[in-house]
Amino acid sequence: MVSPATVVTLPDVPTVKEIEEHLAERTRPETAADWDPVGLQVGDPNTEVSRVGVCHELTEEVVAAIEESPVDLVITYHPLLFARVNRIVAGRSPEARTLRLIQTGAAVLVTHTDFDAAPGGTADALAAVFNLRDIEPFGADEETGTPAIGRVGEFGDSLGALDARATDL
Numbered sequence: 001m002v003s004p005a006t007v008v009t010l011p012d013v014p015t016v017k018e019i020e021e022h023l024a025e026r027t028r029p030e031t032a033a034d035w036d037p038v039g040l041q042v043g044d045p046n047t048e049v050s051r052v053g054v055c056h057e058l059t060e061e062v063v064a065a066i067e068e069s070p071v072d073l074v075i076t077y078h079p080l081l082f083a084r085v086n087r088i089v090a091g092r093s094p095e096a097r098t099l100r101l102i103q104t105g106a107a108v109l110v111t112h113t114d115f116d117a118a119p120g121g122t123a124d125a126l127a128a129v130f131n132l133r134d135i136e137p138f139g140a141d142e143e144t145g146t147p148a149i150g151r152v153g154e155f156g157d158s159l160g161a162l163d164a165r166a167t168d169l
Contacts, residue, residue, distance in 0.1 A: 013048045013049070013050060014048070014049055015045065015046050015047060015048055015049065016040065016043055016044065016045045016046070016047045016049055016072070016073055016107045016109065017040075017045035017046065019049055019052075019073060019075075019109070020039065020040055020045065020109055023075070023109070023111060024039075026118060026120075027111050027114040027115050027117075027118040027121065028114060028117075028118060029111075029114045030114075031113075031114050031117045031118070031147045032112065032113045032114035032117075032147070033113040033144070033146040033147060033149070034144065034146070035144070035146075036079065036112050036113045036114070037079045037081065037082065037110060038079070038110050038111055038112050038113070038114050039109065039110060040107065040108070040109055040110075041079060041080055041081055041108045041109070041110050042080065042098055042101055042102060042106070042107060042108035043073070043101075043102075043105075043106065043107025043108060044107065045107075047072055047073070047105075047107055048072065049072040049073045049107075050072060051070070051071045051072050051073075052071055052072065052073045052074070052075065053065075053066060053071040053073070053074040053075070053106075054074070054075045054076070055074060055075075055076050055077070056076070056077045056078065057076060057077065057078040058074065058076050058078070058080045058094075058097055058101070058108070060092065060097065062074075063097045063100050063101060066101065066104055066106055067100060067104055070104045070105065070106065071104075071106050072105070072106065072107065073106065073107045073108075073109060074101070074106050074107070074108055074109070075109045075110075075111065076108060076109070076110055076111075077110075077111065077112055077115065077122075078110070078112060079110045079112060080094050080097060080098055080101075080108055080110070081094055081095070081098060082094075085098075088102075113146070113147060113149050114147075116147075116149035116150070117137075117147040117148060117149050122149075123137075123149060123150050123151040124151060126151070127151040127153055129165060129166065130153075130155060130157070130162065131155075131156070131157050131161070131162070131165065132151065132152075132153030132154060132155060133153055133154045133156060134153050134154050135151050135152070135153035136151065136152055136153065137150070137151060137152075138150045138151065138152045
């Protein structure tokens with residue numbers, strides 16, 4: 001699992017592309033499900049990045065916060081756009097949020113099922129929270145191209161121990 005204290009060496013002012021490449025070394029985008037649009041979704045890969053936001057999903061509230069306190073790059077777990085886009089107009093839709101982010105100058109980088117499958121990623125982090133033992137990957141589907149984005153293991157804790165760990169999160 002990647003520690004929050006992991007030392008990362010990037011240029012003094014990295015570009016979106018350099019951050020994307022650095023992240024890709026850990027999440028391996030080729031392991032993402034075929035249907036999952038991971039990687040740069042919005043923005044210029046050559047933009048220099050000094051301020052980064054991270055979120056689970058680019059909701060209306062998150063986009064409003066970015067408008068109030070702009071970032072150069074937002075890294076999100078859930079893709080902003082899943083389906084083919086025919087128009088980007090103002091309003092209350094993923095496409096409208098895309099327009100607002102473009103207007104702020106924020107690039108959008110997605111790490112989703114590749115982060116689930118990655119060593120130390122989402123699935124491993126959740127397995128650790130539940131203190132699972134003898135952990136193995138599961139959930140792969142060769143027919144759909146879905147990687148093993150889950151983990152399965154033996155649960156040996158009491159509910160009290162689980163509650164204590166969850167409270168500390």
